[in-house]
Ligand SMILES: O=P(O)(O)OC[C@H]1O[C@H](OP(=O)(O)OP(=O)(O)O)[C@H](O)[C@@H]1O
């Protein structure tokens with residue numbers, strides 16, 4: 001996994017020295033307490049401090065790019081709620097925020113292939129500089145649906161900031177202005193990402209090794 005550069009004064013990609021292959025619960029110093037000490041949690045993919053460092057860099061790059069036209073941040077619920085909260089505070093501009101809830105995974109670990117708007121935006125996008133804030137791009141279906149949908153609302157500009165991009169899974173090429181990390185094509189949880197609504201409050205991203213989410217209590 002590596003941090004990936006965007007177009008605007010982005011920091012260099014970094015290696016992933018924290019990756020040990022050890023399950024999160026067996027890593028010394030990695031909060032092996034409930035609810036983190038869970039056998040379904042696998043390898044640590046991005047530690048909490050790396051997330052925060054990268055988000056600070058992304059926030060600074062976004063602030064430079066939008067200096068004279070503060071963007072409207074469009075958060076994609078529910079997964080991006082925690083990322084957007086931290087990113088917004090790392091952007092030193094008077095940003096505005098709105099949220100859209102989109103769902104295609106339900107409680108499964110594979111996309112249903114059907115992207116659904118569960119909650120629409122409150123704000124009119126006409127003439128606005130819009131920055132979509134996504135937690136993860138996996139198949140790319142959600143982002144492709146969303147960009148087409150929002151472009152039809154006549155924004156002045158539309159860019160995307162995605163925290164995680166799964167390597168090699170997208171059928172079409174991605175046009176991301178800002179990316180946090182490229183990660184392996186495994187199902188991950190934490191930092192907003194769930195399985196059957198669990199694990200969103202983990203402060204790090206890790207692999208999910210559990211079985212059928214319907215078995216979660
Ligand atoms: O690239 P894709 O394969 O389309 O997957 C990416 C989407 O999947 C997740 O949403 P999900 O449907 O799980 O809803 P949630 O955010 O409410 O958990 C995630 O938050 C992204 O929005």
Ligand SMILES: Nc1nc2[nH]cnc2c(=O)[nH]1
Pocket residue numbers: 105136137138139186187188189190193194195
């Ligand atoms: N929790 C979670 N949601 C996703 N949506 C698309 N990919 C993922 C993933 O790896 N984890």
